[in-house]
Amino acid sequence: MNFLDAWRKRHAMARGTAVYVSDDADPEGIAELLAECELLRVRAAQQGLELDDSPASLEALDQLPPRWRDDPEELPWFGNDAGLYLGTVIVRTVSGAHWHLWPSGTPVVMLASGRDIEVVGAGLDWAATGAPELSQVYAEASEA
Incomplete structure (x- = not known):
């Protein structure tokens, strides 16, 4: 475990994105903003995977070699992007x-x-450890 990871755990740093909007914010605009997931889309494309917002793409993400774990700053x-994509x-x-x-x-x-699903937390856990798999979280959500 590197220094930054240990420091974050000791200081209980917040996990993920926070969005603050006015009461009259456009829900579709917010959804489009959350769907960008630029870093995830770029890294997936570099590994030959185009993310098409389908459940099958979650299964494909689960199968990628976790090269993102090599960079503790990017992880x-x-x-976060994996959770927003989920x-x-x-x-x-x-x-x-x-x-x-x-x-x-x-x-x-x-x-x-x-029921609320804390997708950003699930994405962060998946990126760090591989569990739960994104496709598993999706399957549970689709059955609820």
């Missing part, structure tokens, strides 16, 4: 799913059942 950004796939393919912002500004996916 949290990559994991959320984008869920919102675009699971009936009734939509983005929701917690009071802290954390973007989560709310399912039709009312």
Whole structure:
């Protein structure tokens, strides 16, 4: 474990993105912003994977060699993007799913059942350890 990782754990640093918007913000515009995931899309393309916002692309991401773990500075950004991408796939393919912002500004996916999925946290965990797999989180969301 390197110094930065140890420091973050000791200081309980916040994980992921925070979004603050006005009450009249356009939900579709927010969804498009969260769907950008530029770093993830670039790194996936460098490994020959085009992300098409489909559940199959999550399975393909799960199979990539975790080269992003070689760069401790990039890893949290990559994991953040992985979580936002996971959320984008869920919102675009699971009936009734939509983005929701917690009071802290954390973007989560709310399912039709009312259950929130903290997709950024799942993406960060996946990027750091490989678990849970993105496709597994998606499968659980699509069954809920």
